[in-house]
Amino acid sequence: MSAMLTVWWKEIRENLRDKRTVFSALIYGPLFGPILFVVLMNTLVGQEMKKAEGPLKVPVIGAEYAPNLIDALKQQGLVPQPPIADPDEAVRNRDTDVVLRIPADYAKAWRDGEPAQVEVIYDASQRESGTPTSRLEGMLKRYSQQQGALRLLARGLSPGIASPVVVSKRDQSTPQSRAGMMLSILPYFFVFAVYIGGMYLAIDLTAGERERQSLEPLFANPVARWKILVGKLGAISAYSLASLVLTAVAFSIAGTFLPAEKLGMSFDLGPGFIGQAILLELPLIVVFAVLETLVAAFAKSYREAQTYLGLLMIIPILPSMLMSFMPVKPAHWMYAVPLLGQQIGISDLLRGIPVAYRDIGLALVCGFAFAALLGAITAVVYRSERLAISA
Amino acid sequence: MIEVQDLHKAFGAVKAVDGVTFTARDGEITGLLGPNGAGKTTTLRMLYTLMKPASGKVLVDGIDAAVDPIAVRRRLGVLPDARGLYKRLTARENIEYFARLHGIETQLMHRRREALVEALEMREILDRRTEGFSQGERVKTAIARALVHDPKNVILDEPTNGLDVMATRGLRTFMRNLKSEGRCVLFSSHIMQEVAMLCDRIVVIANGRVVADETPDALRAQTGEANLEDAFVKLIGSEEGLAA
Secondary structure, eight states: OOOOHHHHHHHHHHHHHOOHHHHHIIIIIIHHHHHHHHHHHHHHHHHHHHHSSEEEEEEEGGGGHHHHHHHHHHHEEEEEEEOOOHHHHHTTSSSSSEEEOOOOHHHHHHHHHHOOOOOEETTTTTGHHHHHHHHHHHHHHHHOOOOOOOOHHHOOOOOGGOOOOOOOOOOOOOOHHHHHHTTHHHHHHHHHHHHHHHHHHHEEEIIIITTTOOOHHHHSSSSSSHHHHHHHHHHHHHHHHHHHHHHHHHHHHHHGGGGTTTOOOOOOHHHHHHHHHHHHHHHHHHHHHHHHHHHHOOOOOOOHHHHHHHTTTHHHHHHHHHHHSSSOOOOOGGSSSSSSHHHHHHHHHHTTTTOOOHHHHHHHHHHHHHHHHHHHHHHHHHSSSHHOOOO | OOEEEEEEEEEEEEEEEEEEEEEEEETTEEEOOOOTTSSHHHHHHHTTTTSSSSEEEEEETTTTTTTTTHHHHHHEEEHHHOOOOTTTTTTHHHHHHHHHHHHHHHHHHHHHHHHHHHHTTOOTTTTSSSSOOOOOHHHHHHHHHHHOOOEEEEEEESTTOOOOOOHHHHHHHHHHHHHHHHHOEEEEEBHHHHHHHHHHHHHEETTTEEEEEEEEEHHHHHHHHHHHHHHHHHHSSOOTTOOO
């Protein structure tokens, strides 16, 4: 058995006996994303559904001034609640999402044929007030149009005269693309699994070995240091890959728990998606393994390495954040940038848009080239005398 | 055989090793004696190519360590200052890991391991994880791991450090056996009695320099002191850092 394989196998086996490494690589890393995702999506969708379809409970002030209006709103699904003393305060305190107030002069204005005013009190900065408020507005608008049309008819005019332009909306999104929008955070979970999967191993195999003083006897063996490094990187990559595969499988299972039909959306998280996603992430496995080892090689202790790598966790989040703050149109060259290519590639796959083999190839070639460059730097650091000396 | 010619090594302004020359011959035990901080560990680290000397030469069985470090390491069995066992592996797995790194095939590995387990009397601890081993058990495992490739030259950095009386006696017997097998044994120590008892040749190091390179008897004659302890103190110039 060659020296590289020997190192590789020993590191795999030894670290399978370490609870912390196994937990983070094979449980926490892969399951954190999917579970969080399913719980979040279900809660979110459940809430929205309740607000969009259920009876709309709204406190009404001055209902006695407009019995006809209230009857019409009731027919549209409004359930009037008893009036509250201070609607502004109630809305600000989030005691209620929205309040309807009918002024005392409503009936007089109505009788005189003047525009009769009603007030919808809400707080736009409260996200959950959005749906009920627009529902209430919609109901009021419908009632207003209906009554307006009746008045025109009574005067012998066509109601169409008051609507010179009619807007007809045609949404070009497909069910997959709507789902993709909501799933835009998902590529991050894949990268997270890759990063976390190898992190503890990377710390342990360099900073940890030095701290336990086992690097010096190891380097006394007749094996070139770069071979030892390759063996160790292989072991880190193996854990990382295991973490990634588990994540992909977990997402594929989690996909069946998502309330897809309720949203009129469909997700394709089947084997085809898993395969292509893993293929795209392959170079990242090596990039992170090398990067984590490089950082750990500079740290004086296990704890120090842990701190550095904790801070570095911001790196995998960057493309996801960038993409959500300033959405850019995906271009082919982006596949050449590690992390960015993975981000847009997986986003496309989720939207049901096939990723061209040319783009996947570009991501693989550039990713592995970047990993090789980092690897060469790490090999130089590994050769330094300082690395082996623990005391 | 290990030949060291005029080694120099500095860490910043500190000259850790400042012109060390000596030869450790086959079939002999050579002791590297010196107070703490004299440069013993740094010298040994340059021998097993962990560090590169600033100048000077290291030859192991005639091979230049600067030219072919891997061949040199193949000929050395090293117990470094840092014992560093793998705690999550058993003693057996620790030994076999190093055997495989040397490229020893399985049959031979089992034979060598068995021989070392007998010689070091470590049968009972063989299949225990090394986490929680006593100091003596750790040293035994580290030595077995270092010698599993049957090296001609053996370097032991303060091998008896932290061992109790029984373990120390056992280790001395083991070292004499290595010598009788015709190996070149080089070990460092700051304990005078031990060096006097075991060594065919004593290399005394102080402040990074060799201050004496003699047989124990010649040392006594050279310094004019009948007592070895007095002879050492005279050579080193102070009693600091030495233990009886």
